[in-house]
Amino acid sequence: LRHLITLQNLNAATLVHLLDRAEALRVASAHGTRKLDLLHGRTVLNLFFEASTRTRTSFELAARRLDADVVNFDIANSSTNKGETLLDTLHTLEAMHLDALIVRHREGGTPDFMVRHAASGVSVINAGDGHHAHPTQGLLDALTVRQHRRNFDALTVTICGDVLHSRVARSDVHAFSTLGVRELRLCGPRALLPGAEEFPGCVLGDDFDAMVAGSDVVIMLRLQKERMIATLLPDEDAYFARYGLTSARLKRAAPGALVLHPGPINRGIEIASEVADGVQSRILEQVANGVFVRMAVLAELLAR
Numbered sequence: 001l002r003h004l005i006t007l008q009n010l011n012a013a014t015l016v017h018l019l020d021r022a023e024a025l026r027v028a029s030a031h032g033t034r035k036l037d038l039l040h041g042r043t044v045l046n047l048f049f050e051a052s053t054r055t056r057t058s059f060e061l062a063a064r065r066l067d068a069d070v071v072n073f074d075i076a077n078s079s080t081n082k083g084e085t086l087l088d089t090l091h092t093l094e095a096m097h098l099d100a101l102i103v104r105h106r107e108g109g110t111p112d113f114m115v116r117h118a119a120s121g122v123s124v125i126n127a128g129d130g131h132h133a134h135p136t137q138g139l140l141d142a143l144t145v146r147q148h149r150r151n152f153d154a155l156t157v158t159i160c161g162d163v164l165h166s167r168v169a170r171s172d173v174h175a176f177s178t179l180g181v182r183e184l185r186l187c188g189p190r191a192l193l194p195g196a197e198e199f200p201g202c203v204l205g206d207d208f209d210a211m212v213a214g215s216d217v218v219i220m221l222r223l224q225k226e227r228m229i230a231t232l233l234p235d236e237d238a239y240f241a242r243y244g245l246t247s248a249r250l251k252r253a254a255p256g257a258l259v260l261h262p263g264p265i266n267r268g269i270e271i272a273s274e275v276a277d278g279v280q281s282r283i284l285e286q287v288a289n290g291v292f293v294r295m296a297v298l299a300e301l302l303a304r
């Protein structure tokens with residue numbers, strides 16, 4: 001791998017290799033090996049044009065734990081505000097001899113654009129572009145599930161919420177379908193579901209009570225208000241009544257079903273606090289796994 005833009009074209013062997021590498025890093029960390037020198041002398045730049053807590057922090061921690069030099073580009077105080085174009089920004093930063101650019105942008109396709117225009121030695125990692133892809137989130141979700149359920153082919157995975165605007169849903173679908181889950185269900189209000197042609201092989205529906213029934217994994221999504229035209233925004237109380245994951249609704253899933261959410265969570269809109277903080281919630285495990293997945297990706301792309 002030179003770049004990581006999407007999981008769409010990665011085969012199962014590549015996904016499993018990345019998950020195995022992340023798991024090995026997690027186990028090593030649990031046994032006290034938190035720092036490695038695999039990226040000593042390498043320089044990684046976090047270039048986040050959209051807000052982030054989990055992804056940006058975990059990429060920074062991951063790079064530091066591999067002994068890379070890390071720069072967090074401060075967009076708010078950068079010359080982007082003086083009108084510098086994305087391409088000029090890219091070439092300016094590259095002139096400082098970077099090894100990797102980790103980019104998040106509201107426009108889908110921005111990481112691809114950077115691959116096309118970046119110097120040949122620079123790796124580009126997509127940290128989320130529009131509603132297109134969030135590949136490291138797909139990987140960390142798969143790792144979290146695999147830590148609890150060994151056989152993907154025995155699993156029904158339901159993703160519920162604002163699927164239309166969700167890059168997480170798309171990367172999760174790519175990861176879980178390639179890893180061979182038995183059934184993938186996508187649920188949400190009709191207005192927030194994409195066309196079935198985008199997700200061949202998935203079951204789409206708007207009845208969450210029916211879709212959650214028997215699910216082994218339930219992945220809840222945030223309403224992406226920042227990507228929505230106002231007319232799509234549902235009434236939050238009505239939305240919670242039909243699509244919120246409550247304890248009562250979770251009882252319809254398979255016993256001990258895993259509850260995931262990429263965060264940030266909207267308590268009382270897509271998930272009840274009793275579920276987000278409950279025994280079936282794996283949300284903070286997802287966050288912890290994010291560091292190991294990002295270490296694995298950085299090591300895979302950059303280690304000599």
Ligand code: CP
Pocket residue numbers: 051052053054055056128137262263264
């Ligand atoms: N899951 C995720 O991308 O979270 P952040 O927006 O906080 O990075």
